[in-house]
Amino acid sequence: xxxxxxxxxGLALHKEKLTLFGNYSIEQRASIVVLKxxxxxxxxxxxxxxxxxxxxxxxGGTLRISMHFYNTPxxxxxxxxxxxxxxx
Numbered sequence: 001x002x003x004x005x006x007x008x009x010g011l012a013l014h015k016e017k018l019t020l021f022g023n024y025s026i027e028q029r030a031s032i033v034v035l036k037x038x039x040x041x042x043x044x045x046x047x048x049x050x051x052x053x054x055x056x057x058x059x060g061g062t063l064r065i066s067m068h069f070y071n072t073p074x075x076x077x078x079x080x081x082x083x084x085x086x087x088x
Contacts, residue, residue, distance in 0.1 A: 001026050001031065003031070003067040003071055003073065003076050004026055004029065004031045004033065004067045005026045006073060006076045006077075007033055007065065007067065007076050007079065007080065008020075008024045008025070008026065008033065009024075010076070010080035010083075011024070011033070011035075011080070011083070012024045014083070014084070014087060017087050018035055018036075018038070018083075018087075019035060019036035019038065020033070020034070020035055020036075021034040021035070021036070021062065022034065031066060031067040031068075032064055032065070032066045032067075033064075033065045033066075033067075034062050034063070034064050034065075035062065035063045035065065036061065036062060036063075037058060037061050037062055037063050040086065040087075042085075042086050045063060045083070045086055046058045046063050048082065048085075048086045049063070049079075049082060049083075049086075052078075052082040054078075054079055054082060065079070
């Protein structure tokens with residue numbers, strides 16, 4: 001859950017540009033974070049993440065990001081960095 005909290009804290013910095021399903025708190029939350037699949041001048045967020053080697057699940061206009069015990073804080077940092085680059 002700490003990795004999920006790290007991700008949510010990073011995403012909260014971009015609330016005005018990203019649509020998160022659910023709230024930014026880890027209370028009563030699974031380790032799955034769901035974002036709306038958006039597009040901008042860089043293309044779709046899902047495709048941008050995939051091109052950066054980040055695996056997420058695209059389902060029904062959403063992107064499901066799941067933390068697992070084998071993920072590291074550095075990987076979450078990289079995910080947030082790639083999302084920030086997509087937002088630029």
